Amino acid sequence: MLSLQDSVGKLKGVGPKMGENLASLDILTVEDLLTYFPSRYDEITPINLEDAKDKQRITVKGTVISEPMMSRFGYRRSRLSFRIMVGQGVAQVTFFNQPYLAKSVQINTDVTVMGTWDQSRNEIKGTKLLTSNPNEEKGMGAIYPANKHIKQATIRKLIRQAYDQYQRVIATLLPISLRQRYQLMERREMIKQLHFPDNREMAKLAQRTAAYEEFFLFQLRLQALRRAHRQENGIQILYDNEELREFIRTIPFELTSAQKRVVNEICRDLRRPYQMNRLLQGDVGSGKTIVAGIAIYAAISTGYQVAMMAPTEILAEQHAEKLARTFSGTHVNVALLTGSMKAKQHQELLNQIENGSVNLIIGTHALIQEKVDYANLGLAIIDEQHRFGVKQRQALREKGDHPDILAMTATPIPRTLAITAYGEMDVSIIDELPAGRQPIKTTWLREKQLDQAVNFLKGQLEQGAQAYIVSPLIEESESLDVQNATALAEQYQQRFAPHYQIGLLHGRMTNEEKSAVMQDFQDGKLQVLVSTTVIEVGVDNPNATVMMIYNADRFGLAQLHQLRGRVGRGSRQSYCLLVADPKTDEGTARMETMVATTDGFVVAQRDLELRGSGDVLGSRQSGVPEFKVGDPVADLKMLQIARSDAGNLLNEPGWDEKAENQPLVLYLKRHQLATHFD
Structure with missing residues (x-):
């Protein structure tokens, strides 16, 4: 049985060395190869010069009307020049550092030239010289991202072999209702037209289909993950409302309306029975720390511990000092845990964390080491969360029994990207500065x-x-x-x-x-x-x-x-x-x-x-995906539509039992655990 999950090693001509070379392009399976899409196309069908646009990559067919001139300069550098007649027009053709082409260029013979058209100089800067063989491939030539280990021609040949061999098992993932609504291709045709397009229009339609499919599958994974989080039993932090208000009254300044709104959003989550997974976004100086302080007080007032992880020791120390002042005279006991502590001091603090005698532990990644056992962790706060890798954030989540998670960032993320990067999180935004702050x-x-x-x-x-x-x-x-x-x-x-x-x-x-x-x-x-x-x-x-x-x-x-x-x-x-x-x-x-x-x-x-x-x-750390075809900035509207469509599908009763959706269900099961989102 053929499967798109087969290793590329099953293809003819792919031995261990070629397998390594393909892996350097993140191509491990046949599906990886078939979805390794071109970055651009070269026009192979010849056009007339009067139809060419300046700086366009073109192909023209013409007759050589001047003797080829070869000149050499510098170390192993050369220039081959000749003129061709294309229809009624004449153009200069120049090839750099391809001296071997000279023997293919003879006066009064027909040639096909591919290159970039320079309108002001009436010149084609050649990249490829084709024979005038009537069987020459026409249409558009796919150009792939390559590296020093593997050539364009090899990628092209392997994709053609994989498509010919596996096309029968390429299942369409998008539901028929969505394909009809947006006039999208079936997946097999989409893959064919992206790699071997019949013409520019078919390539564009295939690209539109691929971009929508990519966004839809991504959003489906993300929203399914979010729903799974919500089904997990979390902690209900049923703090006393009046006691929390009393604490807020001790803060020596009035909270901004944005801070009040965000505090309410976080406190609602604390009281709910599923695990909070919220991102607090606020510009530098917008007052995120005091908002976190209110959430900390709410959790500790009901007997839970809170852990706060910062990316540097300097920042962890500053948080510890600031919050120790904020909680002075309350039942919050602040401790600082960092990697540079003396061994005896470190062990004493670990004992206090385990027996619960300290209830606010601030530190660096030292907080997630195996030896750190919390007595009753109810809330975990991650500051400057994009500076931590996915595994570090996940490790903090796994301390305790599904503690609520509050991630904070002072790096404003445009709403465009927030939809993409943090679609599995609820987002709170502090969008005003405290009173008295003057713009810099x-x-x-x-x-x-x-x-x-x-x-x-x-x-x-x-x-x-x-x-x-x-x-x-x-x-x-x-x-x-x-x-x-x-x-x-x-x-x-x-x-x-x-x-x-x-x-x-x-x-x-x-x-x-x-x-x-x-x-x-x-x-x-x-x-x-x-x-x-x-x-x-x-x-x-x-x-x-x-x-x-x-x-x-x-x-x-x-x-x-x-x-x-x-x-x-x-x-x-x-x-x-x-x-x-x-x-x-x-x-x-x-x-x-x-x-x-x-x-x-x-x-x-x-x-x-x-x-x-x-x-x-920084996609590796933050989990922001790098889409192969779609661009979340240029295609924002499509991304938002795909997000809405994915949510609507998940809300449909029995969607996962319909026969037409089975390839999609299999895809989701295969990719859900492999998702790089925590």
């Missing part, structure tokens, strides 16, 4: 304006403020012409001595060294902190009013926005100075976006448009 003024300066930036920074220091200076590197790099943190710290020490003290912070320092520098900065012993991006997350000093970023075009938009959020934590006006001479249009666009808006969601949407969905959060 952002300025972009060229390097020749650096003295202006330094003078401005000095003026802020003279008013008693503090500043951050960020560099992309720790030490000099021969390959990158960028300022490095160590050299910058020395420069500023010389420039500002003896009036101001400069500190240095980078990832190669020990945790103790980092903590000591941070404490000195917090205490005002250091006026300027020169750092790498280690300060991107969680550092909180309300007296810092300037964030100066060297070579700012080297950073992504999300990272720049996170860095900017380190200032503006107090009531004083704060500033972000971006020093950059971008070499690309994208670098310029990033600088212009940062100057134009301080809204993290606008920044994130622009980042998505510039970089694509796969790069915004």
